[in-house]
Amino acid sequence: xIDVEHxxxxxxxxxxxxxxQRHVVDAxxxxxxxxxxxxxxxxxxxxxxxxxxTIKMLxxxxxxxxxxxxxxxxxxxxxxxxxxxxxxxxxxxxVQLWWDLPLIDxxxxxxxxxxxxxxxxxxxxxxFREVLDLDPFLHTPVRQLSLGQRIRGxxxxxxxxxxxxxxxxxxxxxxDVVAKQxxxxxxxxxxxxxxxxxxxxxxxxxDIERLCDRLLVIDHGRLIWDGRIPDLKERYGAxxxxxxDLERPAPPLEIEGATVERVDGPRxxxxxxxPAAELTARVAASARLVDLQIAExxxxxxxxxxxxxxxx
Amino acid sequence: xxxxxxxxxRLVGAQIRSQLQYRASFVLDLAGSFLISFVxxxxxxxxxxxxxxxxxxxxxxxxxxxxxSSISFAVTDLAIGHLDQFPQKIRDGNFDILLVRPRxxxxxxxxxxxxxxxxxxxxxxxxxxxxxxxxxxxxxxxGRVAMLVVMIPAGVVLFxxxxxxxxxxSFWTTDGGEFTNAFTYGGAFMAQYPIDIYGTWLRRFLCYxxxxxxxxxxxxxxxxxxxxxxxxPRFLEFSSPFVALLAALVAGTIWRGAVRHYRSAGG
Numbered sequence: 275x276i277d278v279e280h281x282x283x284x285x286x287x288x289x290x291x292x293x294x295q296r297h298v299v300d301a302x303x304x305x306x307x308x309x310x311x312x313x314x315x316x317x318x319x320x321x322x323x324x325x326x327x328t329i330k331m332l333x334x335x336x337x338x339x340x341x342x343x344x345x346x347x348x349x350x351x352x353x354x355x356x357x358x359x360x361x362x363x364x365x366x367x368x369v370q371l372w373w374d375l376p377l378i379d380x381x382x383x384x385x386x387x388x389x390x391x392x393x394x395x396x397x398x399x400x401x402f403r404e405v406l407d408l409d410p411f412l413h414t415p416v417r418q419l420s421l422g423q424r425i426r427g428x429x430x431x432x433x434x435x436x437x438x439x440x441x442x443x444x445x446x447x448x449x450d451v452v453a454k455q456x457x458x459x460x461x462x463x464x465x466x467x468x469x470x471x472x473x474x475x476x477x478x479x480x481d482i483e484r485l486c487d488r489l490l491v492i493d494h495g496r497l498i499w500d501g502r503i504p505d506l507k508e509r510y511g512a513x514x515x516x517x518x519d520l521e522r523p524a525p526p527l528e529i530e531g532a533t534v535e536r537v538d539g540p541r542x543x544x545x546x547x548x549p550a551a552e553l554t555a556r557v558a559a560s561a562r563l564v565d566l567q568i569a570e571x572x573x574x575x576x577x578x579x580x581x582x583x584x585x586x
Numbered sequence: 587x588x589x590x591x592x593x594x595x596r597l598v599g600a601q602i603r604s605q606l607q608y609r610a611s612f613v614l615d616l617a618g619s620f621l622i623s624f625v626x627x628x629x630x631x632x633x634x635x636x637x638x639x640x641x642x643x644x645x646x647x648x649x650x651x652x653x654x655s656s657i658s659f660a661v662t663d664l665a666i667g668h669l670d671q672f673p674q675k676i677r678d679g680n681f682d683i684l685l686v687r688p689r690x691x692x693x694x695x696x697x698x699x700x701x702x703x704x705x706x707x708x709x710x711x712x713x714x715x716x717x718x719x720x721x722x723x724x725x726x727x728x729g730r731v732a733m734l735v736v737m738i739p740a741g742v743v744l745f746x747x748x749x750x751x752x753x754x755x756s757f758w759t760t761d762g763g764e765f766t767n768a769f770t771y772g773g774a775f776m777a778q779y780p781i782d783i784y785g786t787w788l789r790r791f792l793c794y795x796x797x798x799x800x801x802x803x804x805x806x807x808x809x810x811x812x813x814x815x816x817x818x819p820r821f822l823e824f825s826s827p828f829v830a831l832l833a834a835l836v837a838g839t840i841w842r843g844a845v846r847h848y849r850s851a852g853g
Contacts, residue, residue, distance in 0.1 A: 335849060336849050358686055358689075372604065374607045383597060387593065
């Protein structure tokens with residue numbers, strides 16, 4: 275669905291007030307990856323890492339400086355209009371809906387812009403109305419919608435023409451927990467039920483953890499991770515945390531194969547690697563346990579480690 | 587050919603519905619644009635209060651020129667006057683949203699707004715035209731009627747082309763609206779008067795660089811059956827539709843180049 279080979283994009287920036295000097299900045303450098311049809315892929319990176327630049331090249335907005343991009347079998351920058359019919363894009367911080375008009379009017383206008391046949395349009399809209407529960411605000415002007423409602427509207431707007439591939443830039447930014455969950459469920463739905471390939475750019479690791487099988491991490495314009503999330507945890511943060519509640523407060527336990535990270539009254543946090551069964555047995559042998567739980571490594575923590583030390 | 591026009595009407599219709607949401611502000615703007623454009627015409631009357639003729643032109647004839655230029659300008663302003671906010675669209679990245687839709691970028695930019703509140707100026711132009719025609723005793727024949735009918739769309743295309751080229755600048759400067767205004771509004775102002783009253787340099791500018799002289803001056807010579815005080819060849823009287831077409835082609839080409847620059851340099 276997406277095929278990127280040695281993709282680079284550099285910008286010329288002029289700095290200085292009087293004698294302006296030209297600097298060439300590599301926003302994206304030598305990026306290569308493939309995305310198969312039906313994947314739900316996370317694309318992660320700190321601000322200014324080159325995420326948006328990549329998305330802009332994939333959608334045909336920007337022309338690459340060098341390298342090759344194929345999206346849905348097309349060269350995006352040369353066949354922008356043709357590609358536009360087959361992809362959807364939603365930028366969480368931009369509004370593609372018509373601000374002063376009822377939500378339904380935006381859908382109608384987009385139907386004509388994309389030349390969606392009336393019956394297909396009615397069928398898709400009916401489904402989105404149900405899944406995203408649009409009916410309560412379908413006739414409300416967009417400017418009066420809550421953020422959560424607007425995002426549901428934006429999602430519908432970017433999917434009405436039944437794209438094969440959907441680009442989402444920060445779709446859950448600023449949403450409350452309930453609204454976030456709703457958007458996530460919806461994305462899983464369109465990915466699983468309708469086979470829409472989704473490329474999700476986000477800062478929200480919760481999105482990534484709950485939605486994506488595979489993750490790309492980019493920093494300073496370079497790809498620093500491409501793989502499954504469990505593998506990422508394995509590689510960068512195999513340590514898990516055993517959290518034990520003892521009968522009464524105790525000094526930090528001394529257990530082979532684990533180090534105590536934190537003590538809070540009767541509760542202790544033990545960092546460990548490897549199977550949990552033996553360790554649990556050893557803890558139970560040396561102290562009276564009331565309760566225990568195991569925390570998987572936090573992806574946020576892992577990503578922080580990758581960013582700070584990509585050479586690991 | 588018809589479908590893009592139907593879509594344009596839909597998109598523009600949506601904008602008009604949006605503007606009518608703020609009814610009071612809309613009515614005030616409309617009245618404002620109507621009144622301000624009269625002050626504009628007052629300037630013409632003030633000139634003629636002091637001099638009986640402007641070069642070879644009487645007050646009625648200048649009113650005729652003024653009216654035709656005003657109408658063409660006002661229609662342009664209605665349809666694409668929002669291009670003066672185009673730099674903002676580039677800066678906030680909203681232009682990118684248009685680029686992920688399956689339509690031409692210039693088409694979408696033009697169809698993205700419609701300044702109905704500037705209808706006041708068009709109404710004023712029509713009133714002045716009524717006055718000029720009543721006072722002028724034009725010898726109407728099919729040729730003159732045809733010229734009157736053709737010159738307004740040609741004028742709109744000419745003005746629009748200058749607007750579009752002006753907007754192209756913002757792909758490089760991401761601002762520079764004021765510089766563009768000097769050509770668009772400034773050019774429109776100058777096209778309201780007969781170009782033979784200007785000095786050679788300005789006249790050449792209005793014929794060859796920003797060809798707004800073709801909006802009214804040459805067609806008006808034909809309709810009013812006047813000898814060109816400048817002694818330019820007579821075929822120029824019929825040239826405005828062709829010049830308009832040429833200007834549109836140039837504007838389209840520059841737009842394409844500008845978008846290509848934007849897409850390779852990256853907003």
